[in-house]
Amino acid sequence: MNEEMRTEPEASSALLRRFYETARTIREFDDRMRRGLASGEFMMSYWPVEGQEAISTGVCAALEPDDRMVITYRCAADAIAKGVDLGELAGELLGKSTGTSGGRGGAMGISAPDIGLLATTGIVGAGAPIATGVALAARQLGSGRVTVVSFGDGATSIGAVHEAMNLASLWQLPLVFLCHNNLFGEGTPVAEYTRTERFSDRAAGYGMPGVTVDGTDPVAVHKAAKEAVARARRGGGPTFLEAIAFRLNGHYFGDPCTYVDAAKLEAARGNEPIAKLRNRLVSGGVTAADLDALDQRIADDVDRAVSSAVAADMPAPETLYAHVYGGTDRFGAVSEGKRIATSVSAGAESELSLAQAVNQALEQAMARDDRVVLLGEDIADPMGGLFTCTKGLSTRFGRDRVRATPIAEEAIVGCAIGAALDGLRPVAELMFVDFLGVCLDQLANHAAKLRFMTGGRVHVPITLRSVEGAHSGPQHSQALEAWLTHVPGLKVAVASTPRDAKGLLTTCIEDDDPCVFIEPMQLLLARTMRGLVPDGEIRIPLGLADVKRDGKDVTVVSWGAVVHAALQAAAEVASEGIEVEVVDLRSLVPLDLETVLASVGKTRCLVIAHSATTFSGFGAEIAALVSERCFGELKAPVSRVGAAFTPVPRAHSLVAAHSPGAPQIAAAVRQVCR
């Protein structure tokens, strides 16, 4: 029994009544949604919560208003218990402008930071890594807040949850893992997807306490949640709290539930939380009439809220581009007409490698802004990162701000996202860009989309630094920028010189949107690739290409390491009387189309050279844009030089056949201006 209940009978009945009110509101709202769906009034994705009301009720009653939650598509119970406005919740489900996220997120995108509900995800298990970051922000900023991440039983099978549990325990983060065990992962009963009998047993494997409670009893849930929250708040680290309550409806509205055992469902209906709670109140002396009046008030509140949502407008079509990126209400991928100049503070310059330039950008950003924290594998001293880009930083700024992580890319990126949601400016390192596949969900579905799917209520100022390898075989040498430029919401920069690296990285860190910053491996440490870098601050805006060599005959557009091959090719054909202009894009999104078009307008010949495969490479986008804008002015078809459509081989002989270099670029140049 709950402590309060033992010592303070008055307060305890007040608490029970509060539980009843919350749970009853959830039930009424869920009913109203399903009623609207059944009558054809609503058409939307909706995941019913009937049966699970007491879980959210008990947990949220253990939280302070300012505590944080990250929840799932099965959102209504958690969101209502946390205190979301019912009209805004209904509005979001219905896709209305009055929704929590202005109708951009739906059930998978409920966000109400004012009540601590930071984010919702439609990707099973994906909230857990993000929640580690929210908890990290609380720790780092000393806010004293606790974070709860809720997910279903099915989510316990996915890697993201395990990575997050390990990280949260390692760092003793103020976090509660709340598993709503409703006994089904979509259409599969628990026993058909795991041999684990109690999910909370898994907690021990990560060195954290785990507890399982009856999820139909808000008092039991509340008691366990209070302990977990208190532990988190006093610095005792995370807890895994499993609450079991049978899902009384389909996975979604219309689910035929062919996989549900009818007898068990019947039994569960007989044990449903709200009737039990009502009986408890009545046996404690509350009159049925009193509760009926409360029920009626709740029904009226829900009706009013839903009616207001039904009556509300849908978002205007012309607002489509709002909240894809910060500070823009229109297409943010092309930087036309929005050019800002590079800013460099006066002072000396030093010759640095690209790795040293990165290090300097990080060091200066950290010195300027306490909110900048670094996350990544091996990034702390003595190693200072595989390529020494973070060398010395943990020694100078401490291991709280330079956080060496487990080898867990989803956790690294998710943690960065969550920390960014709640006030930090994380810079995460992905050792090789080839590992994008391991964390792409966090990057593409969460970092890129959270601003949009919350209607701008949160944003994700993270920088993901990564190395594009070379000569390291099929899984450590890929150029994968096209995976990233395809995702609205991300910004993508690639450095080709130490100076650009410092200036671009500084801008990425200060940018309010998620930026991926790519460092080509062959440029990182090579003596021949050193260059002058301002000792002071330098900021190169994203969306500002750099003409690395002037010429009037052919434009070569390139980025990253291939810029150097293009410059070599330009030198080579210069002796034949061909003057090549080399445009280094520096950022692919936003794209400085203006500089490209100006150059092509002059040369009327275009070659695009990049290290990624030609087929479906980002060069195809540039070729298309240029053809659309100035087809009539081109003297020759646009030519693309990229890698063969094969994995990157190990053997040097095969690499030579696979990857473009100066000779291929020179040949393409000769071809287009013949």
Add this chain to the structure above:
Amino acid sequence: MTEVRIPKTGDAVEEGTLVEWLVEDGARVERGDPLYLLETDKVAMQIEAPSAGVVARIGVPGEIYPVGELVATITERPG
């Protein structure tokens, strides 16, 4: 007046068959009373009255209707 339309019972579901009425035309129903049987490629379900009142049937048993088609109305009458 409450409209009763063919519901969308799943992401890929675009139509449904009104299999059978479970109330007489003009009958009075309470919210939650059985109204009609719906069948789609995925599911057969009993649709309940979304509100109390007098039912005016529009849909014809055996017909296949697109999602969103009006098949009945329920009008609240005092008393």
